[in-house]
Amino acid sequence: MTTMEYDVIVIGAGPVGENVADRVVRGGLTAAVVERELVGGECSYWACMPTKALLRSASALRAARQLPGAREAVTGNLDAAAVLARRDSFASHWEDDGQVSWLESAGIALHRGQGRISSARVVEVTGADGVTTRLTARHAVVVATGSSALLPDIPGLREAAAWSSREAASARSVPRRLAIIGGGVVAAEMATAFAALGSSVTVLARDGVLPSAEPFAGELVTDSLREAGVSVRLGAEAVAVRRDDSGTVRIETAAGDGIEADEVLVAVGRTPNTQDIGLDRIGLAPGAWLAVDDTLRVAGGGEWLYAAGDVNRRVLLTHQGKYQARAVGDVIVARATGATVEDGRWGRHVATADERAVPQVVFTDPEVASVGLTAAAAEAAGLRTRVVDYDLGAVAGSTLHADGYRGHARMVVDEDRKVIVGLTLAGPDVAELIHAATIAIVGEVPLDRLWHAVPAYPTVSEVWLRLLEAYGR
Structure with a gap:
């Protein structure tokens, strides 16, 4: 087995992992990132960038139609194929060559494969060819593996090949009928996008639309969705799902209603990507969120283990994860060089903004x-x-x-x-x-x-x- 040593090892090469590694390298340490999928992570290929590209064209068209003079110049409807093509460009056509080149230019080593912690400061990476490489960290291991869409325990849902946010963001065509289970940010944004692209959309919002926001926000978005032709069913709960031989998805609600769709998107929450990263080898629970302090050090994980981004459940937003990445990178450098996090500039980078100062934008109408x-x-x-x-x-x-x-x-x-x-x-x-x-x-x-x-x-x-x-x- 090949063995390599770095100052810091980061598991996960999404925006958070990339920023952690960049920060420690800028601080004079060496760093490697481990990635099992695409370098750039969820935000680059299945979330922030492609979903906002799906939404932007319709937003621009609505804006033009609200202004006399511009309104008269609009002669056609949204071109769905062109919107999907623009989305593809923002997702780099699901290729990560550009992100890999950036890692190289930043002096960050990349190891592709499934990374698993095997012992203190040691991560074993199993590549697609089955070959395992052992990486040892002199100072720290950072878990930045993010989260995945939560699939609720609804009978038949998994067998019906339900969409998650990933399939919605990367859809190759626009379904004629789309049912959405959930009423949060992903559900509201994708209802907005696919209704504009021509889908007949039904939203089953058991807890309401944008339930975590101020009530008026959810009410305005609900009204707008309905004006756009979306069927918003407040309080509706899906209790069974099946896809028949014709490909039609049939959803049964707690009220006994039946809904038919060509695709069903499930958007009811997230789950941490910690199931297979070796947490059990160091006394932590696989599949669990990782609790951290304000320096992003993992509770019960030893002084060498940190977690940043979605995986610590403080705030599941890319910009907040990148903020944590900058903080933890600086803290690791400080500790590696003998400083304390309270000294000089290091104290400014402890993550304290995640509780009461978190900005968020929902790109609905x-x-x-x-x-x-x-x-x-x-x-x-x-x-x-x-x-x-x-x-x-x-x-x-x-x-x-x-x-x-x-x-x-x-x-x-x-x-x-x-x-x-x-x-x-x-x-x-x-x-x-x-x-x-x-x-x-x-x-x-x-x-x-x-x-x-x-x-x-x-x-x-x-x-x-x-x-x-x-x-x-």
Whole structure:
């Protein structure tokens, strides 16, 4: 068996694993990444990039149709084949040559195959040819294996060859009828995308649409989906699924209704990719989420084991995983060079933003952009809050942005500290507004200071002034 040694070994070469390795190499250490699939991971090929490419063309078409002058110039409908082709380009046609070249240029070693921890600081990689290579880490092993779609225990679901988010993101054609089980982000985005591409879409949203967001956001998205022809069945629960000999999928609900579709997408959550990475060899449970501290060190895993990204379940978002990657990379370098994480710049990179300052955008129609706590979450956290709502469509910049602009904004204020702890925006193109709120929340900017952050007129950002006016001085 071939044996190789590095300072740091990262299991998983998605965006998180790549960023961990890059960070430690920039810090003067050596690093290797282990990948069993495509370098670049879920985000590059089956999530962030291809799904947003599926959504963007329809969004641009809707925007044009909301503006006189542009509306008259639109002479046709969405070209589904062209949309899928553009999606393919953003997924690099499911080839990772470009990502591999980047690893090489960054000085990061790549080992392809299934990586399994065999003992402290040792990872064994079994390649497709069955040959095993033993990698030893001088300082740390980082698990960055991400998560996969959760397949619930619904009779017949697995046998019906249900789609996960992967199959939806990489679909080669648009199904005539698509049923979606779930009402969260993936379900709402894919319902938006496939309805625009021409599918007859049915959504079984047992817990509602976007149940973790502010209620108004889910209501606006539900209304929009229905206006687009989507059948949204709130409270509906699938209890059995089967695909007949003709290929038709038949879904039975708890209410006794029957739904027929050509494909069924399951989007009800995620499960960690830790089933086969050797956790049992070091006393941890295979298939479990990995609990970590703010330095991303795994509880019960020894001082050498870290976990970043989805696998630690702090926040299942790519940008937050990359934030963790930067943090853990710096912490590992600090510890390897004898510093403490509190010294100098190292203390700035401990991961602390994953609890109350997480930005997220749902690319539905309308877009939903949020950061921090919802009103309900702030109350549950024991904060004394005041909630300020404002009609986003009443802002001058919104009326210029699109005729009939519909949207809403909510600001959640911690009344004891007089700082914002949560902001949610729902409306066309609000994604580009959310970073200002992220800065305000992370920086704990007092409301008295925000009065002096004057928004440009006439822009949609003027909602900041309107929210402060509604709050009062």
